[in-house]
Each structure stands twice: as C-alpha cells, then as structure tokens.
Amino acid sequence: MKNEIKKLNVVLAGQANVGKSVIFNYLTGLHQHIGNWPGKTVEKAEGTLWYKGYRIDLLDLPGIYSLSTYSIEELISREYIAFQKPDFIINVVDATHLERNLIFTLQLLEMERPMVLALNMVDLLKEKGLEIDFKKLQEILGIPVVPVVATQGKGLTKVLDKGIELVEKNIKPKPLKYGKELEERIEILISALNNLDLPYPKRWVALKLLEKDKEIEELVKNKNPEVLKKAKKLSLELEKIHGEDSSIVVAHERCSLVSQILNETVKITKPKKLSFNERLDNLTSHKIWGYPIMLAILALMFFSVFKFGNLISSLLENLTSNWQENWQAFFGTSIWSSLGWTIIESTFALISLALPYIIPFYLFLFFLEDWGYLARVAFLTDNLMHKIGIHGKGCIPLFLGFGCNVPACLSCRIMETERERFLTAFLVTFVPCSATSVVIMGLVGKFLGIGWALLLYLFAFLIILVLGKLASKILPGEPVELLMEMPDYKTPNLKTIILQTWFRLKEFIFIAGPLVIISGVIITAFNQTGFIFKIAQFLSPITVKWLGLPAIVGNLLIFGILRKELILLMLATLLGTTNFSQVLNPNQMIVLSLVSMLYIPCIATIAALKKEFGWKKSLGITIFKIAFAIIVGGIASKLLNL
Amino acid sequence: MKEFSLIHAKENEKLVVVSIMGGRMATKRLADMGLVPGTEIKVLRKAPFGPIEIEVKGTKLVLGRGLAAKVFVKYEE
Numbered sequence: 001m002k003n004e005i006k007k008l009n010v011v012l013a014g015q016a017n018v019g020k021s022v023i024f025n026y027l028t029g030l031h032q033h034i035g036n037w038p039g040k041t042v043e044k045a046e047g048t049l050w051y052k053g054y055r056i057d058l059l060d061l062p063g064i065y066s067l068s069t070y071s072i073e074e075l076i077s078r079e080y081i082a083f084q085k086p087d088f089i090i091n092v093v094d095a096t097h098l099e100r101n102l103i104f105t106l107q108l109l110e111m112e113r114p115m116v117l118a119l120n121m122v123d124l125l126k127e128k129g130l131e132i133d134f135k136k137l138q139e140i141l142g143i144p145v146v147p148v149v150a151t152q153g154k155g156l157t158k159v160l161d162k163g164i165e166l167v168e169k170n171i172k173p174k175p176l177k178y179g180k181e182l183e184e185r186i187e188i189l190i191s192a193l194n195n196l197d198l199p200y201p202k203r204w205v206a207l208k209l210l211e212k213d214k215e216i217e218e219l220v221k222n223k224n225p226e227v228l229k230k231a232k233k234l235s236l237e238l239e240k241i242h243g244e245d246s247s248i249v250v251a252h253e254r255c256s257l258v259s260q261i262l263n264e265t266v267k268i269t270k271p272k273k274l275s276f277n278e279r280l281d282n283l284t285s286h287k288i289w290g291y292p293i294m295l296a297i298l299a300l301m302f303f304s305v306f307k308f309g310n311l312i313s314s315l316l317e318n319l320t321s322n323w324q325e326n327w328q329a330f331f332g333t334s335i336w337s338s339l340g341w342t343i344i345e346s347t348f349a350l351i352s353l354a355l356p357y358i359i360p361f362y363l364f365l366f367f368l369e370d371w372g373y374l375a376r377v378a379f380l381t382d383n384l385m386h387k388i389g390i391h392g393k394g395c396i397p398l399f400l401g402f403g404c405n406v407p408a409c410l411s412c413r414i415m416e417t418e419r420e421r422f423l424t425a426f427l428v429t430f431v432p433c434s435a436t437s438v439v440i441m442g443l444v445g446k447f448l449g450i451g452w453a454l455l456l457y458l459f460a461f462l463i464i465l466v467l468g469k470l471a472s473k474i475l476p477g478e479p480v481e482l483l484m485e486m487p488d489y490k491t492p493n494l495k496t497i498i499l500q501t502w503f504r505l506k507e508f509i510f511i512a513g514p515l516v517i518i519s520g521v522i523i524t525a526f527n528q529t530g531f532i533f534k535i536a537q538f539l540s541p542i543t544v545k546w547l548g549l550p551a552i553v554g555n556l557l558i559f560g561i562l563r564k565e566l567i568l569l570m571l572a573t574l575l576g577t578t579n580f581s582q583v584l585n586p587n588q589m590i591v592l593s594l595v596s597m598l599y600i601p602c603i604a605t606i607a608a609l610k611k612e613f614g615w616k617k618s619l620g621i622t623i624f625k626i627a628f629a630i631i632v633g634g635i636a637s638k639l640l641n642l
Numbered sequence: 643m644k645e646f647s648l649i650h651a652k653e654n655e656k657l658v659v660v661s662i663m664g665g666r667m668a669t670k671r672l673a674d675m676g677l678v679p680g681t682e683i684k685v686l687r688k689a690p691f692g693p694i695e696i697e698v699k700g701t702k703l704v705l706g707r708g709l710a711a712k713v714f715v716k717y718e719e
Binding site: 065066068070096097098099100103104212244245247248251252255258285286287290375378379380382383386391392481482483484485486487488 | 662666667668669670671672673674675676678679680681687688689690691692693695698699700701702703704705706707708709
C-alpha cells in the first residue's frame with residue numbers, strides 16, 4: 001500500500017473564553033497562519049498538524065455565542081460549516097460553565113457535522129465544587145465527550161482520535177429534540193422543505209425559519225415563497241401558545257433542554273467558598289478601588305514599556321550610529337547610494353520600533369487579557385466610553401493607540417459590528433502614539449514646559465470626545481450596548497501570550513514594512529532631486545499664510561507621513577542643531593505639535609486601516625484628518641497670535 | 643410581585659427575569675447568553691453610572707446600562 005497522506009478539514013468552535021486558542025496553539029504551534037476572512041474585519045486563524053497519517057488543517061472559528069446573524073462572526077461561522085463541510089468539528093466548552101456553553105453546543109449539533117465535545121478546564125471542577133458525569137453527558141448528546149486540560153495539553157490527542165474515528169466510521173450526530181409543540185412544527189416545516197435544494201440541513205433551516213432568521217427567510221423565499229408563508233403561520237401559532245416572540249420560544253426551549261441535561265449530569269458537591277480569584281475580582285472591579293487599581297496597572301504598563309523601550313532603542317542607536325558614515329564612505333553620496341541607505345534605514349526604523357516598544361507592549365497586553373483583567377477594564381470604563389459613542393470594550397484599542405496606532409486599528413476587531421469597528425478605529429487615529437509623543441515632548445515639552453505638553457494631550461482627549469460624539473450621531477446604524485462575559489481570573493498561559501505576540505508582530509511587519517520602505521525611498525528621491533522644496537513651496541499658502549509656520553515645515557510634514565517622529569528628526573538635521581527655538585517661536589511650536597498630532601495617520605496606520613476597512617474608508621479618514629488639522633491648526637495659530 | 647427594570651436592582655439581590663422590552667436583536671443577544679424570561683439571576687455589582695454585572699447560570703455577564711434597562715425583573719417568590 002502506498003503511504004498516502006489523507007487530508008482532514010477540522011474546525012474548532014466554541015464561545016469566547018473557553019480556551020479555544022490555547023488548544024489551537026497547542027495543536028498547531030508555529031504552523032499557523034493568521035489573516036482576515038475575505039473582505040471582513042474578522043480574524044481567520046488556520047493551522048496545520050500531522051497526526052497518525054493524517055494532515056489536519058485546523059481552523060479556529062471566532063468565539064461566538066450562537067449561530068444566528070447577530071454578528072459577522074456568527075454568519076461567517078455558520079456559512080463555513082455549511083458550505084465547507086468540515087470533516088469534523090471540535091466543540092470546545094468550559095466545563096466550569098457548562099450550562100451557558102451547552103446552549104451553543106445544541107446549535108452546533110443542528111449543523112449535523114461529525115462532532116467531538118472537548119470538555120476543557122476539568123482540572124478546575126473540584127475547586128468549583130462541581131462533578132460532571134462524562135459518560136451520561138456523552139449518552140445524552142450522542143457525541144464523544146473528552147475531558148481536556150488544554151493548558152497542559154491533556155486529552156487533546158484523544159479528541160483527535162475520537163474525531164478521526166467519527167470520520168472513518170462516518171458517524172454524524174443527531175440533533176436533540178425539543179418540546180412537543182415546537183417539534184411538531186419543525187416536522188411540518190421539514191416536510192415542506194423536502195424538495196428544496198438548500199445548502200443547510202433541513203431541520204436547521206426549519207428552526208431558523210421559526211426563529212425568523214432574515215438570511216434564511218430570504219433564502220427560502222427565493223426557492224419557494226409558499227414555504228415561508230407556512231413558516232410564518234407556524235411561528236404565529238407558537239407565539240399564541242407561549243405569548244412571546246417565536247425566536248424567544250426557540251431560545252427558551254434550548255435553555256430548558258440544557259437545564260434538563262445539567263440536572264442529569266452535573267452534581268454540586270460542596271457549597272461555594274470565596275476563592276482567592278473571586279476576592280481579587282471583588283477588589284479589581286470595586287466601584288471605588290477598581291479605578292485607582294486600574295490606573296496603577298495601566299501606568300505601570302506604560303511606564304515599564306517606555307522605560308524598557310527607550311533603553312533598548314538607545315542601545316540600538318549607539319550600535320548603529322556610524323553605519324550611515326560607513327555606508328557613505330563605501331558607496332559615496334550619490335542619489336543611488338542614499339536611496340539604498342533609505343531602505344536600510346527604514347528597515348532599521350521598523351525594527352527599532354517593533355523590538356523595544358511593540359513586543360513588550362503586546363506581551364503586557366496579552367498577559368492582561370489572558371489573566372482576565374482586560375474585561376474588568378471594559379467594565380470600569382464602559383460609562384466613559386459611552387460618552388464617545390462606543391462601549392467599554394473600545395477602551396482597549398484606544399489604549400493600544402498610545403503605543404502604536406497600527407496594532408490599535410487592528411485590535412478594533414474586538415468590537416461587535418462593522419460600525420463600532422470603524423468608529424473605534426477612526427478615534428484611535430486621534431490618539432497620540434509614541435512617535436507623536438516624541439514630537440510633543442521634544443518640542444513643546446522641552447521648550448515651553450510639561451504643562452503645555454499636558455494641555456496638548458488634554459486637547460487630544462477633548463477632540464476624541466467631541467469627534468466620537470459627532471461621528472456616532474452621523475454614522476448610520478444603531479450603537480451596540482455592552483454585553484460580554486466576565487471571565488474568571490486564571491493563571492496566564494505563557495505559551496499563549498508569546499504565540500499571540502509573535503503572530504501580531506508578524507502581522508505588523510507585513511502590513512507596515514513594505515509601505516514604510518517604499519514611501520521612504522520615494523520621499524528620499526523627492527528630497528535628493530529638490531522636488532520636495534517645490535511641494536513645500538506649493539504648500540506654503542497653507543503652512544506659512546494660514547498656519548503661520550516657517551516654509552520649511554512643509555518638508556517636515558511630508559516626512560512625517562512616514563513616521564511622525566521624523567518631523568523632529570528632520571528639523572534637527574536641516575538646522576544642524578536641536579535648539580529649535582532658533583527657528584520656531586513658542587506659538588509656532590504649539591501649532592506645529594498640534595498639526596503633527598492631528599494631520600494624518602502615518603503611512604503604516606493608513607495601511608492598517610486599508611487592510612481592515614478598504615481603500616475608500618482609509619482615504620476618507622486620511623483626508624478628513626488633513627482637513628481637520630489644517631482648520632484646527634489655523635484657528636489655534638490665529639488665537640495664539642491675538 | 644411587581645416587576646422593575648434591572649438598573650434599579652441592588653447589589654446581591656436574587657431576581658427572576660420577567661421580560662425583555664427590547665428589539666429582537668437585543669432579545670436575541672441576551673437569549674444566546676442564556677438570559678430568557680424565567681431565568682434566575684443575581685446582581686453581582688454595578689459600576690457607578692455604568693454597566694451591571696450579573697450571574698446567570700453560573701456565568702458572570704456584564705450588561706451595558708442601556709441594555710440592562712430593557713431587562714425587567716422581579717423578586718424570587
């Protein structure tokens with residue numbers, strides 16, 4: 001027999017915070033690829049592993065709570081399962097929160113694909129005073145149930161074994177039955193659907209029709225409008241019997257079925273005692289103490305990241321300080337030589353941003369996330385975030401923005417809808433990032449005092465507040481209220497944190513790298529040919545007349561598109577000194593800092609916005625910011641010079 | 643027993659969900675998390691002017707204030 005490799009297509013499905021990504025990382029290690037679903041701001045994580053003669057392509061579906069069309073994630077997930085027909089599904093559930101998790105399991109069963117239940121965190125059951133009868137659960141659900149401790153890799157091979165067994169024996173699960181009134185109507189609908197060609201299982205379609213799922217209604221209507229009419233009639237009957245919307249009747253049925261299952265399989269062995277983590281939760285979510293603790297943790301994070309970052313980047317600077325001279329000594333100062341140098345310099349700039357700042361920032365952030373603290377931050381800041389038109393989860397991207405706008409824009413994926421994502425990303429671009437801080441501190445902070453610099457930051461917050469309020473009014477669609485699960489605190493998993501950081505870093509380099517290098521070369525070419533002075537001259541009505549700045553600023557602002565700190569670095573290069581007070585008066589310093597802060601997202605941020613929202617929206621934000629900076633800068637200049 | 647909105651509930655109170663006075667979207671979102679009429683809940687904590695944290699079926703859920711206002715509850719009998 002030939003040693004032929006058989007391929008399997010497997011998906012991991014489960015709610016948020018059940019340890020899905022821990023399992024994914026454990027199984028695929030570095031053999032993974034993180035990207036976006038085509039045309040969507042939803043992350044797609046795929047990986048490969050080889051097991052017992054199989055090549056298993058594993059897809060980590062987004063963490064979702066149901067298979068309706070409430071969010072893009074849910075739609076993507078159900079379409080993927082229906083159309084791609086994975087060989088089997090691994091449904092990861094949190095054994096300590098079985099009741100909520102099983103509601104989703106029932107829905108997955110209805111997709112009628114082979115499925116294994118990975119019952120994660122069974123090591124915590126004892127501590128929680130819970131006892132689960134695994135065998136009984138397996139009997140009731142009709143699928144293999146495997147106890148798992150994902151963080152230690154326990155039980156994972158058994159999950160794969162069971163899945164492969166299902167495939168080899170071609171066993172598909174049977175959906176569980178609901179109450180009589182609902183089942184009768186499902187039966188009627190299934191027979192009505194029988195001669196329609198549908199991509200989804202019939203029973204699932206019948207249920208979705210009774211749940212009034214818009215997508216499925218449309219689908220069925222196009223095939224046979226009579227069936228939809230029948231479904232409407234049956235829904236109405238259900239509503240008459242139960243006195244509530246038929247979608248709620250179905251949800252209710254699921255919840256009570258799950259309660260029944262729980263009654264038969266879970267025993268509460270001892271009364272709950274307050275654990276250390278619960279005490280910690282009480283303190284960190286406290287209505288008074290929660291806030292100073294949050295500020296302290298965040299301040300610690302910024303302080304240590306920047307301290308560490310400055311240390312490393314000055315080390316790097318010392319290491320490479322004479323590289324340019326060596327380059328010039330070797331290749332001369334021709335235009336080609338300096339273009340070549342630009343490529344090296346841009347690459348180097350990326351490294352000196354990524355290595356000292358972005359890596360520690362991510363490590364810290366993913367530590368806080370894995371530990372469970374970020375959810376507390378969302379809880380504490382929800383009220384404040386509402387004032388700017390988003391909800392508590394939005395504070396995380398905004399927060400990231402202080403480090404670097406690029407990962408911040410990418411992290412807007414945690415918001416629920418496209419509208420919230422775009423709104424949050426828009427606001428993120430107004431957060432002064434570390435490079436912008438270099439300009440503010442190096443100019444206003446150094447020459448006018450820290451008070452003025454803080455005032456500029458305060459002004460940035462005010463702008464975010466006002467623009468957020470306005471944009472949330474203007475953008476079509478309804479704001480989404482915060483609804484999230486509060487995860488229990490748990491011991492952070494180092495491997496998960498490091499892998500998450502690594503993949504995010506890779507993403508950052510892929511997005512930012514090429515654009516930063518290419519535009520660096522273009523701008524250097526402009527500079528070498530003197531073309532940049534023509535542009536600066538062309539801009540002078542704005543820079544000189546309206547903003548009241550020296551003409552040279554036109555050059556600086558063009559360089560600033562690459563990286564904001566270049567505004568200051570180029571100024572120093574052109575002047576041959578860092579005593580900027582020679583060319584700029586205090587008012588001009590304030591206006592220049594203000595304009596630098598507002599005028600454009602840097603090229604890497606534009607790339608990140610493009611990746612998430614497409615060219616149109618990223619150009620829209622860019623143009624808006626340029627116009628906004630010119631207006632605000634001009635007004636500030638006029639006011640200051642009164 | 644009279645029913646009232648969840649935002650008026652006090653910390654540590656045990657309540658039963660009576661109805662959800664929201665659009666279909668809000669109702670569906672809550673149902674997916676196991677919050678349907680008849681469910682027993684416990685108010686864990688309220689952030690000042692902010693969201694409310696409750697316990698539903700052994701899980702802690704955070705509801706924004708606007709969403710919590712749509713959830714009507716009563717005391718357990």
